[in-house]
Amino acid sequence: MTQPSRWGFARLARVAAAGLAVVLLGAGQLAAQGTTGKIEGLVREPSGAPIGGAQILIVGSAFSATTNEQGYYFINNVPAGVLAVRAQYIGYGPAEVRNVRVLAGQTMRVNLTLEQ
Secondary structure (H helix, E strand, C coil), X not given: CCHHHHHHHHHHHHHXXXXXXXXXXXXXHHHHHCCEEEEEEEEECCCCCECCCCEEEECCCCCEEECCCCCEEXXXXXXXXXXXXXXXXXXXXXXXXXXXXXXXXCEEECCEXXXX
């Protein structure tokens, strides 16, 4: 092989390796989307006022979140399936929504109302 053809082969090998890496990383992202979803929502009082600092739990798991000042929360990478979501805050009774179906690659909205 001549010097220019060796350089061409080395360049082709680098481009092929980079392309393979992109495909494998993309496949990993697609696989991750295929098994998990996201839950988001609002926690409010019966009057509609937001409750900031409320704790949100997925019952029976280690997944949890805390609401912001507007009462908004989200939990990423939730395994797909049927589950229960519970909200609690000091001075309020807990609220729970059961039979929440989390779909892979989708965002499910679960709003909760806490009673004093």
